[in-house]
Amino acid sequence: MDKSEYIRQVLSRLPTLLEREKRAVEEELAAHFEDRMEPLLALHVSEAEAERRCAEAMGDPVEIGDALAKQYQSFFWVVLKDILTGFLVFFLIGAVIRFSLTTDFFxxxxxxxxxxxxxxxxxxxxxxxxxxxxxxxxxxxxxxxxxxxxxxxxxxxxxxxxxxxxxxxxxxxxxxxxxxxxxxxxxxxxxxxxxxxxxxxxxxxxxxxxxxxxxxxxxxxxxxxxxxxxxxxxx
Amino acid sequence: MLKKKQNIEHTQLLVLSLLAGEDMYGYQMIVELARRSDRTFEMKEGTLYPILHGLEKEGYVEAYQQTAPTGRVRKYYHITRKGSGLLSEEKEAWQRYCGAVNAVLEASLA
CATH class of the missing domain: 2.60.40 (Immunoglobulin-like)
Structure with a gap:
């Protein structure tokens, strides 16, 4: 497996990430490949072989992608959660005010x-x-x-x-x-x-x-x- | 075919320990971890990044871009005060655990 295919498989497990987050993951993984391949290239290992060895050392890209996905929450759900939290706070404050002004619950x-x-x-x-x-x-x-x-x-x-x-x-x-x-x-x-x-x-x-x-x-x-x-x- | 290696236990503890000494980028941590452990800990290198991103999301580390000694720009990680606190707790827990294991082993060997 070469570097491009490896990174593609990792990113395929991260569909909910923002574009800038995906670019950041891609750059970091590409940088790791680059650093790991450098000593191999210095030993005159071919670039294709160096990429293959690096991909093997990195581990299963699907597993890595799934593990990364667990660390990120979809932007949609983050915004939805914030909106629902705001509604809940607004509703609770309103209920408390209504109770205190118009009723004596106790x-x-x-x-x-x-x-x-x-x-x-x-x-x-x-x-x-x-x-x-x-x-x-x-x-x-x-x-x-x-x-x-x-x-x-x-x-x-x-x-x-x-x-x-x-x-x-x-x-x-x-x-x-x-x-x-x-x-x-x-x-x-x-x-x-x-x-x-x-x-x-x-x-x-x-x-x-x-x-x-x-x-x-x-x-x-x-x-x-x-x-x-x-x-x-x-x- | 890619083969699975056994996961390292307490990987977060190991990562935070590395960063407690100095800021590092991903590949640097892999190399340093293997060197300090005399190659006892050799993890699948890609598994480092979910750990780092998780620590960053929780506020235990923070990341920034900097030029490495190799001349290339790399994403460095820095342990935060919150991360240092977690590291202390994890160290204590690990030392308790080791102490208990050693006590049992010594008793069985006596």
């Missing part, structure tokens, strides 16, 4: 996991319960309640079905009814709301013989009702 999660953490004035007498109803895209959750001295007190939170989703204030649309049809709306506590979840409390008079109250919500022309048994929350 508030939304807390309402699901531990609503008392996101809440309001403390009450040691309330009983932990878990009654939920779906209103549009939101979940209304009664998480604590008690009946004392003829008054039902309930603690509610509202959160979007999607964690991190924004929820609106349902104060005007929520109420509770007793068995005589008396209605009472909800009030917002002094602390405990954020875009991720809304917190309310409700006070409703009940008679000793009452066995339930009804939590109601009217939104977008639809009324949703949930019956709350009083047996487990009577003090």
């Amino acid at each position: 508030g939304s999660v807390a309402a699901r996991v531990n609503p008392t953490a996101g809440d309001r004035e403390a009450t040691a007498l309330a009983v932990a319960v878990d009654w939920r109803m779906t209103v549009g895209n939101d979940t209304v959750r009664l998480y604590e309640a008690q009946v004392r001295q003829g008054v039902f007190t309930g603690y509610l939170c509202v959160y979007d079905r999607m964690p991190g989703g924004v929820t609106v204030d349902l104060k005007k649309y929520l109420w509770a009814e007793n068995q005589r049809g008396t209605r009472k709306g909800v009030s917002s506590p002094a602390v405990g709301w954020n875009y991720g979840a809304q917190y309310y409390k409700i006070h409703l008079p009940v008679d000793p013989e009452d066995d339930h109250v009804t939590l109601c919500c009217r939104l977008y022309g639809e009324e949703t009702r949930m019956t709350i048994p009083l047996e487990e929350v009577r003090g």
Whole structure:
């Protein structure tokens, strides 16, 4: 095998290299041939024989070419990788900004996991319960309640079905009814709301013989009702 | 027909060791490696270039053009600070390895 054929076979394994990179490889291999052949030519070995011996000493050109190819990344993939990285960074920054400006992700999660953490004035007498109803895209959750001295007190939170989703204030649309049809709306506590979840409390008079109250919500022309048994929350 | 020779182990270590002493070009490294190892290490010469290009891509060596003593312009390689750090690590690892092998051999010969 002569020098030209050897270098051609090496370069044939490097189709994705830029032209200037291929020229650099070609020049370096040609220089190696030149240096290796010099002492042989000085010993009056023919040029063809010197090239053949040099090619043998260099090793399999296909293997050399494949090994070189592993060291180079195609320019196309380098540019594509840079573009995709840029898009990903832009998207992540946008997502973080969107989250921080419009949602309280942790508030939304807390309402699901531990609503008392996101809440309001403390009450040691309330009983932990878990009654939920779906209103549009939101979940209304009664998480604590008690009946004392003829008054039902309930603690509610509202959160979007999607964690991190924004929820609106349902104060005007929520109420509770007793068995005589008396209605009472909800009030917002002094602390405990954020875009991720809304917190309310409700006070409703009940008679000793009452066995339930009804939590109601009217939104977008639809009324949703949930019956709350009083047996487990009577003090 | 071109015959395959057994690959040299720790070829990167050998190349970086050569360059730690002075900047060299490809053929010069082949000759120097054979000379220093008393011809124990004689690799297929073409395999040097993927190693050199890989070291260059990783930043362990850098290349430049210079006129060689032969009067011809050649691509010289220079070890970088990062390459010197890698060389130190590889040397330590090799010495640990040799120490362990020697310990086993000495125990078996005792």
